[in-house]
Amino acid sequence: MALPRTDTVVSYPTGATDGTGTVLHIEPVGERFAVLLDATPCHPVDAGWPDQGSDRATLTWNGGSADIVDCIVAATDGSLLYLGGDIPVRKGTEGWTFVVAHLVTDAPPVGQVVTVEIDAKYRRSLSLGHTGCHLASLALNRAMTGRWSKEVRTDALGTPDFDAEANDTSRILERGSLDTYRLGKSLRKKGFSTEGIAEALPGIETEVNTTLADWVAENAPVRIDRDGDRLTDRRYWVCTLADGEARIACGGTHATGLGELGSLRATLTLEDADGTPVLTMRTAQD
Known part of the structure; x- marks a missing residue:
């Protein structure tokens, strides 16, 4: 599964508490999966300045749903995905893509359009x-x-x-x-x-x-x-x-x-x- 090459579009700054996105990549993380979408309303915690924690939210798709147990900023150089405190570069570093990783215990397939609903x-x-x-x-x-x-x-x-x-x-x-x-x-x-x-x-x-x-x-x-x-x-x-x-x-x-x-x-x-x-x-x- 190819990793994203553009930063995630985020709508939480506008106050959005729901939205849709397309699954671009799924990364196994222990017993969980990091789901990367092209767009999300979910506010992630940023390891660089983690003052505000992540939203509580649910991911829903045709045939399934899962609670988002954590939502964090992640980054990729095109070959590997780094989560939270493991990111080795500053946000915005040239050649790196910064994304929102939605951590779930059950993941939809890549290419699926999903709905993200925030605990408003x-x-x-x-x-x-x-x-x-x-x-x-x-x-x-x-x-x-x-x-x-x-x-x-x-x-x-x-x-x-x-x-x-x-x-x-x-x-x-x-x-x-x-x-x-x-x-x-x-x-x-x-x-x-x-x-x-x-x-x-x-x-x-x-x-x-x-x-x-x-x-x-x-x-x-x-x-x-x-x-x-x-x-x-x-x-x-x-x-x-x-x-x-x-x-x-x-x-x-x-x-x-x-x-x-x-x-x-x-x-x-x-x-x-x-x-x-x-x-x-x-x-x-x-």
Whole structure:
């Protein structure tokens, strides 16, 4: 079975929760099969930045169906298929094709037209969580502004980008998110002051939540701008706030307006990890 030579067409950035595609290739993976389609609405997890997990979905074809037990970004050089963390090159590398691999326990035949149906309720919960995560990162950057003594890159609203400089892990939850930030020596060398941050944390949290409440109340629309409809085409989360237009590169799924987030709150905690302060921000929506 020949491996695809063009990147998968993806419709999840438009909010699609169902679609059809033609089976191009099937690859045995242990007791499962990686099904490659020419097009899919299924959001895959990306090993390079696995903040948002894969959709829950079902694959249906004439005479059969199977739950998609996982959906991941894969890549091929034309001879072998590499899944997830085994991909040896960066996304978009010339000569490589990047595809969405749907992992199932029962596969349709190559050439079969299949229907992909997404668990829309679960997708929406992650989309809300992802939009809230972007908003909270911007609010946290704003609350940390006074702790910088040197110029660093700025975020989408022109504020020193604490999130980009310090973020260690990020995970999108159902109607929420969880991010950790290392406040170590390298961050301090860039000009960030950690002095008295433990004592200041309640005030920082209050400032973040005040900003979030103001932004959510604006109910600004959210859209995804795309350079194209292929998996490797750049996509951007765009939200026009009263403070300016925020435009953030992002491959996830999102709400269509901030009002959908309801009551969005962030909780900040500080812990020690082998001598390095680690700040954790958890967001949750009512």
